[in-house]
Amino acid sequence: MKVFIVGAGEVGIHIAQSLIREGHDLTLIERDAKKVSQLQSSMDVLAVCGDGCNPRTLRHNGAGDADLFFAVSDKDSVNLLAALTARALGAKRCVVRVADPDLGRNPLVRKDEEILLLYPEQLVAEEIFSLMRVPGAGKARFFGEGRLVLLQARPSIMAAIYGKPVKELEGPANWILTGINRAAGIVIPRGDTILRPGDLIYAVGPTETMHEYLVSIGIEADPTKKVVVAGAGQVGASLARLLVKQKIRVVVIQRGSSKAFDLAADVPEALVLRGDATDPEMLREAGVEEADYFVAATQRDEANLLSSLLAREMGAKSVVGLYNQPEFLNLMNAVKIDIPLSPRMMIAGHILRMVHRREIISLDLVAGGNAEVVEFEVPAKARALKRPLSKLNFPRASIVGAVMRDQEIFVPTGDFQFEEGDRALVFTLTETLPELERVFRGR
């Protein structure tokens, strides 16, 4: 495959590294001449010094023939323009990194199905958020800007859910059981399926009632009440925004005054402190000793390592440490930071998923690859639009967990009728995926 990358920042280089390993043919465009010469000598790529938006530079270096075009510099407007230009020149598919969701709503970009948007900082924040949201046993993955959640959990053996058909189970509204993982394999439940102790379940529902759902299956861990975040960069700020929406108390520590003010202005529910997160005095003022989570998300790995250590010593229940340089993983493990995370790895993971499939916006998590959760956007003229769900010949090994239409969330019943632009969250056995794709493909 011919791959074109605009912007040789951390994300760009990481994508390049992963793709080179898969044997693709790479061209990198970067403005900074010093970086270009460095790349030229250290990696097997064609590195070009130039402006990623300049049509002449793009054409000259063959962006028009690219199978994949990544616009991942740290400037949203540059990325969007580069991608649009590349598409006009003939690039087959573009992945655009955008930090500001508003810019991502550009109508030109939305119209073009071959331009995929990527919000790296938002993704990392959501990943951290999902870790905090599911206390104890479970795992969670969020969809539809965090409004929908797919939950993986093992119900308590004490829960009053066994022996009854699934359709008679009680719980919060709009939750649907989409899969059961048993020793025998994955089962897609029907109304009369009966749960057994020891089952690992997958369920889809609205994020705001996740806690109630967990309670209904007998999982009652303390929900997260307070989080201290070091660093009000994109990741820290997005995380703070996600947390305050769930009424979780958030304290953010940020060194510079302008970023601190911006966050305080933007998220009034969060308490923003101006100071150095590696200063024990500062952590005490933030009340780190009563925090359920401490997240070290500053730009500097050293600061993250040090503040994570301090926070743990001072009594934070769990500590999440972000790092960029791979060597820090070992260090963080050596000092027993609970959850070391590399934003770059996460982003690369997302991108690689985007490379291999389209339409399927996110899939992950489920049971060793036997089953998948797929988010479909229903295109114009799809088969799914023709008749109600019960008459669609929907594959038996698939189940629609929820449908998002604008701001609304539906749990579809038999007479549900899809509309163009609906986003359906479908839980399916992997072998059924091609059949499912036919239902949701535009013609």
Add this chain to the structure above:
Amino acid sequence: MNYRGVLYLLGRLLIALAVALIAPTGLAYGLRSGEFLAFALPTVLAAGGGFALQRLFRQPTDFTFGRREAFLLVTAAWVTASCVGALPYLLVKGPGFIVDALFESASGFTTTGASVLTNVEGETPALLLWRSLTQWLGGMGIIVLGIAILPKLAIGGMELLGAEAPGPMQEKLTPRIAQTAKALWGIYALLTGLEVGSLILLGVKPLEAVNHAFATMATGGFSTRNASIQGFASPAIEMVVVLFMLLAGANFALHFQWIRGRPGPLFRDSEFRFYIGVLGGTTLLLATDLILRQGRGILDALRLGVFQSTTIVTTTGFATADFDLWPSFSRVLLFLMMFVGGCAGSTGGSVKVARIMIVAKKLIVDLRRLLQPHAVLPVRIGPRAIPDEVVTSVTTFFILFLTLFAGGGLLLSLMGLDFVSAFSASAACIGNIGPGFGLVGPTQTYAPLPDLAKLLLVVLMIVGRLELYTVLMLLFLWRRTK
């Protein structure tokens, strides 16, 4: 410094004043009331002076006009208008009236409404029309100053005050000052017309209706009755005046919106809501005090309360009662309300509602900071966080306002005024309200004050009207150019 440019624009102002003077001149001529010359002469003088200045200091159409020139022009405009506006009084009343004439004129153009005329009902219709007209013109100047000019000069946080209100500028309909001004003047004239109509419907004589509408929309407060609005003894007229005072004290950019069919911004605007809250709260407190201490009936007390609170908070200065005879609590409350003033972008004077909000929130924020010394706590007005520099400049403005008020009171006491009169006169003039307490109470006039005191109050009126800094800046300007 482009003095020639400033003089050129002052020439335009003079021509505008001449045009305005035609109205009372015509009225005097029509009524054959004998003081025709007292208006005709200033009209000719202003027109002649205006054309001379325009001719002498002709500017290229794209002449440059910087911050310094703007500061100088604004102050010079109000001083010039006050002087020219004093001429008719002087010519009607004779040379002994010179300080009083200046006082009355400045009180008009700054929309203050403090008067030295002891028997208004004895004055001629032409003079009374001119008197109200000065207020109305002053109001026009203030609207443009507040919405189009001061925000550009970033005085006392003005660049952000009222910025929450979606003004005509954000509409992109009228991006330039001249067009913005015209749009807002249109609304100003429309509301004035509505009030004239309402008053005539309620039986007020047309000329008096015009007089009062002019004085109301400018939040001026000159009346043609000795007993002010009380002279009409009509609850309906009082309520109409209350309504239009309330509108005049609100941001004209918001009026622009609802008149064009979008009432949303008006009710969402946090300054407007706070303003209504202040008016409502003051009304209730006054009414309660009047019921408990003076044994008035509920309706009577509410009627007096709502009028007096609106007239003081909006800095209009009409009266329907001698509130100087009210219980102590009511008087102190009204005195404190003198410092609130109208909303940003209104014709109201004094500190302005938005500034009061910012100062109050700053206090709360600073208290919280004692607990968490490193917390970043932005001051919020509605959903917007106000940048620290703006908060500082608003706080400084507030302190400066109080300092000038206190200094004015001190100097007035030096000139022989008693404690209450000195401080209430100072507050009533720097806040552009009009009536105060004691010697300058609502049924009194400023006539008995010594000349020096009147001149000092003229300075306070102009300084207060032009947001303090505009005038004070000139001291620095002068020093630097020297």
